[in-house]
Amino acid sequence: MKQTLTQSMAWLHTWGGLVVGWLLFVIFLTGSLAVFDQEIDNWMHPELPAHHLSNEQAVDTALNYLRAHKPDAKQWGISLPYERSPELQASTGGRRDGVSVTLDPATGEVLPVRETVGGRFFFLFHFTLHMPGLLGIYLVGALAMGMLAALVSGIVIHKKFFKEFFTFRPAKGQRSWLDAHNASAVLLLPFHLMITYSGLAIFLVIYMPAAMDALFDGNREAFFKAQDPAPAALEIERPQAAGPAPLVAVGPLLAKAREVMGPLSGVNITNPGQSNAQIQIRPILGNRIALTKGQGMRFDGVTGEQLSGPTEMRSTVLTHRVISGLHFAQFGGYPMRWLYFVCGLISSAMIASGLVLFTVKRRRKYASESRAGQVFYRLVEAINVTVMAGLSLACISLLWGNHLLPVALKERADAELNVFFGVWALSLVHALLRPRMQAWREQLGLAGLMCLGLPLLSMFTVDRPWALHSRMGVELTALVLGAILLWACWKVSQPVVERVPRKKTAAMVEVNSNAG
Structure with a gap:
């Protein structure tokens, strides 16, 4: 019975590994490059100058531009430069209909930045394969399940894989390829299991929508709203009639937000110049393992009074965001990024060696x-x-x-x-x-x-x-x-x-x- 199981796992590992191995190599290699997507994006925007601005100086530069060129806009947005990116952006409008420009941090003038797919292309290609709609996400999810099957079957096949990890025979042809394949698989087995499972967990609502459909009748908006005990940032009722009022000084608010949330990524101002103005300040993703997207602080745009702060996440939401954060590797700074990058390249090499072994072992056979x-x-x-x-x-x-x-x-x-x-x-x-x-x-x-x-x-x-x-x-x-x-x-x-x-x-x- 044990031999039958081993043989079955060997067949699954060989042919399943071939079928999904090609696309898994693509996913792992582009995912490794996506670890430094922002740095690649900077390289693909050579017009961006270096900067030495504080958050307060950057906000003042962007506000001066917005007051001069977009005084009647209902929504102002400022993306702050930080360690990984020197880009200072000012925008108007919402996420879908917004228009943004890149500003010279020294002069406040608009920089003519070239149009490019940027390093974000590798990030998006990593989990969509550049396919329309959700097709790529579903395919990548199926491949991740195949990866888990290949990992489990590989463990069953190589009962002595810990011994094989310390055995590498160079210049032995096919034997060396197999040794390298086994050693890299064993060395990074925890990483492979973590990165594959966390990738599946990110899109759990897409891959397993049954719970959401049962509890919320398929209403995805209600599902996400139920995860946050606090009301959404911009859904608080505002006065219907609002008159002109000066915008509060943003500098002290930035200092207060930075003290609570750490490094900051941007500022959004709703109804600037009006008595019902509100200021939302966002942190940089990466201060914690858990993704902190949407966990900003809001202030009254006239008095500077804090209206809401980063709320404590429910335990279930925190668990999901920790698992997702492990995959995105936004925490830990550059040492953690380099660790993920090297692990990703070694994983790509492991998949590549397995694909090469498939053809090498059968080359003489298929010749006849x-x-x-x-x-x-x-x-x-x-x-x-x-x-x-x-x-x-x-x-x-x-x-x-x-x-x-x-x-x-x-x-x-x-x-x-x-x-x-x-x-x-x-x-x-x-x-x-x-x-x-x-x-x-x-x-x-x-x-x-x-x-x-x-x-x-x-x-x-x-x-x-x-x-x-x-x-x-x-x-x-x-x-x-x-x-x-x-x-x-x-x-x-x-x-x-x-x-x-x-x-x-x-x-x-x-x-x-x-x-x-």
Whole structure:
């Protein structure tokens, strides 16, 4: 019975891993890049200057612009610069119909910032796969369930995986790939389980809506409202008749909010210049493991009286936000981000080694199979090249496209997407037309060279390429990743030495001597 279970788990791990492995590699690699989405976004907006403004100075700069250009707007919004982003934004209107501009922190003038998909593209692609509606979210959820199944079946298969973790045999061909696959899986097993489960928990209402449908008749708004014991920020009744009144000084309110909530991310002012004005101040996500979205403080816009503060979350809501916060990695600063980034890359390498092992173990077998079997496995190998080397090439091509496309190009963000998906599609065509090993070498080599050339690209296309430390960090990281890709290209170029089993060595020596 135990052997039957092990064999069943081996079949599930092998074929289930192949089916979901390709998309899981895409999800893990783009998720790793999304850890530094804001830093990549800064790199893709080279017009942004460095800043040394305090929150109070930034708010004063934005308010001066809004008073001069948008005095009649019912809603003012200010996004404050902070450690990860130097961008100071002023906006009017709501979330859907709002219009925002980026301000020069020194002069308060509008900065002409280029249109780009930014680093947010990797974040969105990570859980939507750029699919319409909720289709991508459902697909990623199904893949996460497949990942959990692969993890559990892998544990059942490798009963001695802790022993195998300390066993790595380099230069042993297929054995080395398997050792690397097992070691990386065991080393990051807690991370894999955490990141997969927390990813599913984020969209629990979408994946498992039965409880909401039963308790709230499918009314999602009522479901979310019931989670917060306090009334929503802007739903308090206001006086119907309001007269002109000066806006209170925002600086002291910022100091009070910062003392309670920590670093701040933005300010929203409703009905500025009126007696019913209200000021909402938001904290930066990341002061706690639990996501603090919507946990701001509100003040009267005329008297400065505090109307509400961050409320204590219900235990159930706090649990969900802690689990979600573990996935988003907004806490812990840069050390935690680097930990997640490295773990994500190692996880991507684990999935990649498993996909390579699938084809390596069956290469001799399908060479003697029917024409249909040969075509199938040739397609599998081409998809392997496209998913791993081709995606890496597409990601770095997106950054190159950001700097090479004309700044004034219409629908420029869509043009950047065309670069990404166009390069990725060409990598599939290339992998189908070229011999397998040459396709690996050429795509890995080109991706590595483009990563190494990223600082040179900035030098020749940007006036102040290293004005921000975050831009320099992106390029230094690209240099390291480029070196890794070129090392992989070199390893692929090395001839494979087939190891002869000991029991067959004597017989093969005898055959060779007779042949001689």
